[in-house]
Structures are given as structure tokens and as C-alpha cells.
Amino acid sequence: MYTYSDFDEAFVRERCKQFRAQVARRIDGSLTEDEFKPLRLMNGVYLQLHAYMLRIAIPYGTLRSDQMRQLGMIADRFDKGYGHFTTRQNIQFNWPKLKDIPDILDALADVQMHAIQTSGNTIRNTTVDHFAGAATDEIADPRPTAELIRQWSTDHPEFQFMPRKFKIAVGASTHDRAALKVHDLAVELVEQDGQQGYRILVGGGLGRTPMIGQVITDFIPKADLLPYLEAVVSTWNIIGRRDNKYKARIKITVFENGIEKMRELVNEEFAKIRAKFSGYDQKVLADLERQFAPPAFKNTDPSSLEAAVAVDPALARWVNRNTNAHKVENHLSVVISLKEHGKTPGDATGEQMRLMADLADQYGYGELRISHEQNVILPHVAKGDIPALFTALAKAGLATANAGLTSDIIACPGMDYCALATARSIPVAEQIALRVKELDLEDEIGLMKIKISGCINACGHHHVGHIGILGLDRAGVENYQITLGGDATETAAIGERTGPGFAYDEVVPAVERLLKTYLEKRNSTDETFLAAYRRLGAEPFKEALYGDAAKKNAA
Amino acid sequence: MARKFTPKVLTANDLMEGDVIYLAADGSWVRDHAQAEFIEDETIAEMRMLVAQGQPEIAVGPYLADAKMGENGPEPTHFREAFRTRGPSNYFHGKQAETASQ
Ligand code: HEM
Numbered sequence: 001m002y003t004y005s006d007f008d009e010a011f012v013r014e015r016c017k018q019f020r021a022q023v024a025r026r027i028d029g030s031l032t033e034d035e036f037k038p039l040r041l042m043n044g045v046y047l048q049l050h051a052y053m054l055r056i057a058i059p060y061g062t063l064r065s066d067q068m069r070q071l072g073m074i075a076d077r078f079d080k081g082y083g084h085f086t087t088r089q090n091i092q093f094n095w096p097k098l099k100d101i102p103d104i105l106d107a108l109a110d111v112q113m114h115a116i117q118t119s120g121n122t123i124r125n126t127t128v129d130h131f132a133g134a135a136t137d138e139i140a141d142p143r144p145t146a147e148l149i150r151q152w153s154t155d156h157p158e159f160q161f162m163p164r165k166f167k168i169a170v171g172a173s174t175h176d177r178a179a180l181k182v183h184d185l186a187v188e189l190v191e192q193d194g195q196q197g198y199r200i201l202v203g204g205g206l207g208r209t210p211m212i213g214q215v216i217t218d219f220i221p222k223a224d225l226l227p228y229l230e231a232v233v234s235t236w237n238i239i240g241r242r243d244n245k246y247k248a249r250i251k252i253t254v255f256e257n258g259i260e261k262m263r264e265l266v267n268e269e270f271a272k273i274r275a276k277f278s279g280y281d282q283k284v285l286a287d288l289e290r291q292f293a294p295p296a297f298k299n300t301d302p303s304s305l306e307a308a309v310a311v312d313p314a315l316a317r318w319v320n321r322n323t324n325a326h327k328v329e330n331h332l333s334v335v336i337s338l339k340e341h342g343k344t345p346g347d348a349t350g351e352q353m354r355l356m357a358d359l360a361d362q363y364g365y366g367e368l369r370i371s372h373e374q375n376v377i378l379p380h381v382a383k384g385d386i387p388a389l390f391t392a393l394a395k396a397g398l399a400t401a402n403a404g405l406t407s408d409i410i411a412c413p414g415m416d417y418c419a420l421a422t423a424r425s426i427p428v429a430e431q432i433a434l435r436v437k438e439l440d441l442e443d444e445i446g447l448m449k450i451k452i453s454g455c456i457n458a459c460g461h462h463h464v465g466h467i468g469i470l471g472l473d474r475a476g477v478e479n480y481q482i483t484l485g486g487d488a489t490e491t492a493a494i495g496e497r498t499g500p501g502f503a504y505d506e507v508v509p510a511v512e513r514l515l516k517t518y519l520e521k522r523n524s525t526d527e528t529f530l531a532a533y534r535r536l537g538a539e540p541f542k543e544a545l546y547g548d549a550a551k552k553n554a555a
Numbered sequence: 556m557a558r559k560f561t562p563k564v565l566t567a568n569d570l571m572e573g574d575v576i577y578l579a580a581d582g583s584w585v586r587d588h589a590q591a592e593f594i595e596d597e598t599i600a601e602m603r604m605l606v607a608q609g610q611p612e613i614a615v616g617p618y619l620a621d622a623k624m625g626e627n628g629p630e631p632t633h634f635r636e637a638f639r640t641r642g643p644s645n646y647f648h649g650k651q652a653e654t655a656s657q
């Protein structure tokens with residue numbers, strides 16, 4: 001795995017020192033809040049509803065066990081004993097005290113982590129398929145590319161004050177597990193005539209004006225990646241709208257200019273700057289590819305797993321739900337669900353973080369991932385180790401067998417934490433999960449993506465949920481709008497609004513009616529909710545939500 | 556035409572802790588909404604904002620929030636402000652826990 005270069009190390013240490021001095025000057029009164037705010041945001045420090053919040057980057061969602069352990073230490077020593085993993089492969093701590101934050105940043109630097117560019121109008125953490133390096137359907141591990149992008153984008157002098165933030169995701173598989181099409185820019189590793197290169201998409205995004213990214217180039221050679229990205233970001237940096245915050249994202253630039261015009265402008269810029277890139281980046285990339293080489297896989301006998309599964313239905317169910325096929329025959333990738341029914345999606349306690357770190361050392365070659373669906377992944381586990389891993393996870397409440405099911409909900413922090421929120425998300429997610437558990441319908445329903453945001457910014461990805469829920473403020477009361485048919489994968493789609501929103505205590509019953517309608521109307525158990533919705537259209541679901549009123553409204 | 560002024564309390568976050576604070580009638584900052592000054596006059600509200608803005612070493616992001624008079628003192632009228640008096644709903648953290656331990 002990637003370890004910091006001397007340059008990285010010195011850079012991060014210097015930033016920690018600077019920020020410690022800035023905090024001291026804020027506390028002694030020599031900096032005003034107006035002066036301090038941009039400085040704290042540059043270091044991932046927000047002020048939320050009830051406390052400060054620190055957002056820490058987990059580049060391409062990859063963590064070493066010692067890093068996970070350190071996050072657990074931070075949760076216990078400086079926070080209230082837990083942390084919140086997010087859809088952009090970050091972790092957020094919700095309760096740090098201002099005076100402690102420099103110590104937290106030092107503790108992060110000790111394990112080669114930081115909070116730089118986790119806020120502000122910069123290029124944010126580059127996210128990646130959480131099964132990278134393990135997936136059977138990938139061309140190559142996308143993480144060296146992501147690390148190259150991280151090195152290029154971190155502290156890039158031209159890209160510190162852009163029109164808005166800029167989010168990049170990298171994928172390399174036929175099945176998109178990184179929500180590529182709803183990112184400002186997506187880099188997809190592809191092969192053409194036996195040569196590896198990249199397909200680039202731009203202009204996707206959620207928030208106020210959700211859009212699906214469009215292909216700006218079908219293929220560029222690997223050596224052109226950084227100059228091409230530089231050309232895209234520069235073009236947008238120049239023509240992107242700074243007059244209106246809501247029209248500043250690249251999706252609006254692409255929409256207003258059209259993809260052809262955008263392509264033309266990018267190509268012009270590319271032609272101008274290509275020569276600036278000496279090819280050194282390709283040496284770096286080659287080196288990174290070596291650093292991300294897979295671990296020396298154990299050669300264990302997988303038959304013990306089959307035997308254990310045959311006699312233990314709980315294990316069988318969990319293996320069936322929470323593991324994914326691996327490149328290497330006798331291994332699997334494991335999803336550790338942070339979605340125990342009734343708990344906050346994405347939260348892990350310090351103790352759980354330490355346990356996951358230990359289990360990663362014991363059974364997972366010391367490596368963990370954070371998924372954009374707010375779960376933790378052990379990418380490489382030998383089949384023979386799965387029963388022991390399961391037993392250890394189950395003891396800590398970490399073996400919920402619900403990956404991809406109804407209760408595997410993405411929920412943003414909403415009004416329980418977030419200062420921008422218009423309603424709560426977390427309790428809605430908790431209650432839906434508890435309800436489907438009570439009904440015992442999850443296995444029956446199968447693949448289901450419910451996503452919840454507490455405001456129009458769409459951090460919870462509600463637009464791309466099969467069922468999306470958006471919390472709003474209607475005349476001082478929480479109200480929840482439902483969208484259907486969204487999809488964050490390679491067949492990405494923005495969900496359609498069904499009609500008027502639901503009151504806080506009506507939303508769980510409304511979701512229940514949707515689920516039951518699906519079970520009634522699907523043509524087989526193989527037809528997922530999304531497929532059924534695409535076949536049947538919105539009407540039967542609207543009727544389930546609104547009864548006869550739906551028909552009247554339609555008339 | 557200017558809208559009719561509705562009663563307010565002045566609130567902010569504490570610089571060091573980050574938690575929710577309110578300005579009391581004696582000019583001190585308190586943690587409890589019910590002890591906040593109940594401001595019924597627009598001119599006074601504006602003056603209190605100036606007071607709060609003049610104390611950046613204590614109060615971050617001061618603003619006036621709608622309130623009504625209850626039995627024990629001012630109460631929030633909007634759910635957002637009600638949540639701010641309590642803390643999050645997923646854990647017994649924040650103000651709800653602090654008041655319980657007093
Ligand atoms: C509680 C602190 C948070 C704040 C203040 C915050 C702020 C924002 C804002 C202002 C936007 C709007 C961006 C826009 O208009 O384009 C946004 C979008 C977003 N945030 Fe957050 N966010 C928070 C937490 C989170 C969390 C916890 C997640 C992940 C679970 C997240 C992931 C996202 C995503 C995926 C988007 C949509 C980006 C897009 O437009 O493509 N945020 N956030």
C-alpha cells in the first residue's frame with residue numbers, strides 16, 4: 001500500500017504546525033472568526049449544530065490497520081467514542097473541542113492521514129470502488145490512478161479557489177461501485193486494442209440540480225491523464241460561473257455549454273498544456289502500481305468454509321449477503337455492515353474500529369476500506385478464515401447480514417448534526433431498518449437501495465436511491481419527499497418525485513407500502529425493485545403512496 | 556413593507572466547545588434556552604446582535620431565533636431550534652446529556 005513520501009510527510013507536518021498556531025491565535029483573540037473560518041475549513045473543521053466537526057480524508061477509501069486503530073483512539077480520546085463514515089470515503093468526528101483539534105491532526109499525521117482539502121472549493125478526496133484490487137470484474141486496481149490524482153490535486157496552486165468544490169471518482173470495473181456518474185468527473189480505467197487508458201465523464205452531480213455525467217472522451221492513453229484532467233479543471237475554473245453559487249458546479253457549465261463545446265474547449269486547453277507534463281508522472285504511476293501490488297495471498301484450503309456454512313445457517317446467510325467474489329480463487333471480499341438495525345448508518349465506535357483493525361491484521365493482510373455506502377470492507381480474506389472472522393464480528397455487533405438489503409441505508413447526518421439541514425435523516429433510517437426487521441421482509445425484498453438526505457444538497461445520495469427520501473422544512477414541520485427509480489451504478493438514473501411529501505411519522509409507513517407493492521407486483525423473485533419500477537412505471541407506486549388522490553392528481 | 560417583528564432569543568455557538576449558547580438579559584451567555592433574554596422589541600434585538608458580534612472570543616455565528624414565552628422561560632418555536640436545545644436524536648449526547656448530569 002502507499003506510504004507517504006518524505007515530501008508528503010513534511011507537507012502534512014508543516015500544515016499541522018501552521019494550524020496549531022492559527023487555532024492559538026483564534027483562541028487568544030488575534031484572529032477573528034471571519035479570518036479564522038477559511039483557515040479552519042482548509043483543515044476540515046466545520047462548526048455544526050451542536051459542536052465542531054472534523055472531516056478526515058480516507059484517500060480512495062483505503063486504510064491500513066494502524067490507521068483504523070488510530071481513528072479509534074481519536075474517537076475515544078477526543079470525541080464521544082465513535083466516528084461517522086461518509087459516502088465520500090471520509091470519516092467525520094462530531095464532537096471535537098477547538099483546542100484539541102491540533103492534537104487530533106498530529107495524531108493523524110502520525111499514521112499518515114490528514115484533513116486537508118476535505119472542505120473548500122478545491123479538488124476533494126478522490127473516491128474509488130471499495131473492492132479495488134480484489135474485484136473479479138476489474139481491469140486493474142484503480143487506486144494507483146487515484147493516488148496519482150491525489151498527488152497532483154493536493155495543494156495544486158491553480159485549484160485552491162475554484163468556483164465550487166470538485167469531486168473525482170475512479171473505477172475500473174464493468175459494475176460501477178463508486179457512483180462514477182454522479183461525480184463532477186469520473187475516471188474509468190478501460191482497455192482499447194490491448195492498451196490501458198481512461199474514459200472520462202464530466203458533469204455529473206447531485207444536490208440542487210442532479211445530473212448524470214457525460215462522456216467527454218472515450219479513450220485517452222494513461223500518459224495523458226494528468227494533462228487532460230488539468231485541462232478539464234482549468235477550463236471549468238475559467239468559464240465556470242462564479243456569479244451564483246448554485247450554478248457554479250461543472251455540471252452546470254457542461255449543461256449550459258453542451259458537452260461538444262466543453263470537449264472542444266478542453267481539447268484546446270489540453271493542446272496548450274500537454275507539453276508541460278514531462279512524463280515524470282508516469283514514473284510515479286509505475287512506482288505506485290508496484291506499491292499497490294496485492295499482498296502475498298495465503299494458500300489455505302477453502303473447503304473448511306463450505307463445511308462450516310453447511311452446519312451454520314447464520315454464517316451461511318452472512319456469507320451469502322456480505323461477501324463478494326475475489327480475483328483469487330480461495331479468497332473473498334467481506335462487507336462489515338455498519339447498518340445494524342436501529343443504529344446510525346455509518347457509525348462505528350472506537351472499540352469497533354480497533355476490533356476491525358485487529359481482524360484486518362489477523363485475517364485481512366492489514367487492509368481495510370470504507371465504502372461509499374458507509375460500510376467497512378476487508379478486501380482480501382482467505383475463505384478458510386471466514387468462519388473465525390464471522391464469529392469475532394458477531395460478538396461485536398458487526399455481523400449484520402444486510403449488505404445491499406433494505407436496511408443498508410445511506411443517510412446523511414441531517415438535522416441531528418448538520419447546520420445546513422432542513423430535517424432529520426438518521427432517525428428515519430433507523431426506523432425504516434427496524435420496521436423491515438420487524439416485518440422480516442428484507443431477504444424476500446432483496447437488493448434495495450434506500451438513500452436519505454436532510455436537505456437539498458443530497459449528501460445522502462437520495463436522487464440515486466431506488467427509494468430516495470429528502471427531508472424538508474414545510475412551514476416549520478419536518479416533511480419528507482420521496483423519489484423512485486434512482487440508480488447510482490453504470491445504469492445511473494435520477495429518481496423521479498412521486499408527489500407531495502410525508503410528515504415525519506408518515507414516512508416509514510409510506511416506505512412500507514412501496515415495499516409491499518413491489519412484492520405484489522414483481523414478476524419473479526429475480527426482478528429487483530428497480531427493475532420492477534422500470535417495467536411498471538411510477539403509477540402503481542404512486543397509488544400505494546397516495547391512494548386515490550394519485551389518480552385525481554394525474555387526471 | 557417591513558414584516559411585523561416576532562419575539563426572539565439571541566443564540567450562537569461557543570468558540571471553545573462549539574455548543575449552543577444564548578444571550579441572557581444580564582449580558583452573560585447561558586446554555587439553557589429558558590434562561591435566554593426574551594426579546595420582544597426589534598431595536599433591542601438589533602442592539603443585542605451588536606453586543607454578540609462584539610464578543611467573537613465567546614460567540615461564533617450569532618443570530619436571532621424565533622421564540623415564544625413558556626411557563627419556565629422562552630421556548631423555541633421552530634423544530635430546528637428545539638433540536639439545538641437538546642442535541643442529536645441518535646445518541647444521548649449534547650445538551651440533553653449535560654442537563655441530565657447537572
Ligand atoms: C455534516 C456536515 C456536512 C456538511 C456541512 C455538508 C455540506 C454539503 C454541501 C453544502 C453540499 C452541497 C454541494 C452542492 O451544492 O453541490 C454537500 C453535498 C454533498 N455532500 Fe455533504 N455535507 C456534510 C456531510 C456530508 C456527509 C456525512 C456526507 C456523506 C454521507 C456528505 C456527502 C456529500 C455528497 C455526496 C454531496 C453531493 C455532492 C454532489 O453534488 O455531487 N456530506 N454537502
Ligand code: SF4
Pocket residue numbers: 412413414415418419420421422453454455456457458459460
Ligand atoms: S444533505 Fe444537507 S443535511 Fe445532509 S449532510 Fe448534506 S448538507 Fe447536511
